[in-house]
Amino acid sequence: MRSLSRIDNSLFGRWWLTVDRWTLGCVGLLIGFGYVLMLAASPAVAARIGASRDMFILKQVIFLAIAGGVVMAVSMLPPKGVRRLSLLGCLIAIAATALTLVHGIEIKGARRWIALPMMSVQPSEFLKPCFAVVTAWLLTERRRLRHFPGMLVAFGVFGVILFLLKSQPDIGMLTVITTVFMAQLFIDGLNMFFVGVGVSSMVAAFVGAYFVFPHVRSRVERFLHPNVGDHYQIDTALQAFGNGGLLGRGPGEGRVKDLLPDAHADFVFAVAGEEFGLLVCLFIIGVFCFMVIRTLLKLLSEDDPFIVLASCGLVTGFGLQAFVNMGSTLHLIPTKGMTLPFISYGGSSALSVALTIGMVLALTRRRPRVRVLQGNGRRATVPQGRTT
Known part of the structure; x- marks a missing residue:
């Protein structure tokens, strides 16, 4: 493939150069x-469940192919397009999440999925990226309009989401969204007193969930007390890492x-550890860390508060999801059924993560800045990150 010229003014050319x-390469590695x-x-x-051996593979090939297309398509949007997409997506995701309480599929006592032909959809997955961008817009707009x-x-929007996720219940998803929301409020300059109040409220809510929801109490007790409850899955996962070695x-x-x-979803990291060893697992962790840290470093030179808040929220949710999955598998935190981005099986997860990274890429693309040249007062357009 010939290299693209810097004067290529096509849509793809402008996208590729910015x-x-x-x-983007890390996304390809994870896929x-x-x-x-x-x-x-x-x-x-x-x-084991009596299905065709190729069923999950064929579905995931389609899911990840669509996810790759979503990353590219969304990353071509301007910041205003990302904001509009998020507003629409947040409304649809909230409505669909509410629908799960009435017509959702109940699995293990939770109603989180809506049945569609050939697959089921978890609408709350799409709340994570859309709510992060909507929150960034609301927080920055209040500074522009008195x-x-x-x-x-x-x-108010967060309260609606809190009620819906508590009703399903999905405490893990609620924890991720709450953490993203608190991180954005902190970056936006929330008074430290209120930051402390927010953190204290999260701790109190976790304690309340321990007493209110039996499945939360069971997971915490099994994490804290090795002799309490069934530890088959986590013990098997840890043995897999030991069997894999280096x-x-x-x-x-x-x-x-x-x-x-x-093994193909929540514990796919254990499969990687057993079959490919510690070095590959460390490489996967490194890819996730690189994506998060690189995005945060790029934001240090960004002067648009909307882009800073939205990108921080998006990358916080992405990194936290990866940590929860790998931390659960390694028994660093109580078990939580959360997928490993782009790696675990799941259509809703793959498309939601693709939407997240597509938005991050769209918001962090190099954009021209208008600066006044010293001495003659003329205005010049300079690519972001370069000086005259």
Whole structure:
């Protein structure tokens, strides 16, 4: 493929020359790992439930292909387009999440999914990126328009989401969205007293969830007390990491996929540890860390508060989701059914994460700045990150 010229004025040419290609490359790496680990983990899971061995693989090929297209399409949007997409997406996701309480599929006592042909959709997955961008817009708009109640509206939307996720219940998703919201309020300059109040409220809410929701209490007690409850899944996952060692047992040689019902989803990191070893696991962790840190470093030179708040919220949710999945598998935190971005099986998760990264890439693209040249007062357009 010939290299693109800097004077290429086509849509793709402008996108390619302004998008963060390092982050885009990391997305490609994660999608590649997703394909490899689905080939390793999903046939055994499918055979165990009596389905075709290729069912999960074929579905995930389609999901990840669509996800790659979503990343590229969304990353071409201007910041105003990202904001409009998020406003529409937030309204639809809230309505669909409310619909799950009435017509949702109940699995393990929770109503989080809506049945569609060939797949089920978890609408709350799309609340994470859309709410982060909507919150950033509300917080910055209140500074531009004196009488606009942006903070009040943001808390109102958060209250609606809190009620819906508590009713499903989905405490893990609520924790992620709450953490993202608190991070954005902190970056926006919220008084430290209110930051302390917010953190204290989160701790109090967690304690309340421990007493109100039996499944939360069970997971916390199993995490704190090794002799309480069933530890089969986490013990099997930890044994898989031990069996893999430094270089792994080799592709297809792992046994954890034959033992865990969610080896292709919540515990896919254990499959990676057993078959490909510690080094590959560290590389996967490094890719996630690189994407988060690179985005935050790029924002240090950004002077648009909307882009700073939105990108910080998006990348916080992305990094936190990856940490929760890997931390649960390694028994660093209580178990929580949350997917590993671009790697675990799941259509809703893949598309939601693709939307998240597409928005991050769109918001952090290099854009021209108008500056006044010293001496003659003339205005000049200079690419972001460069000086005259």
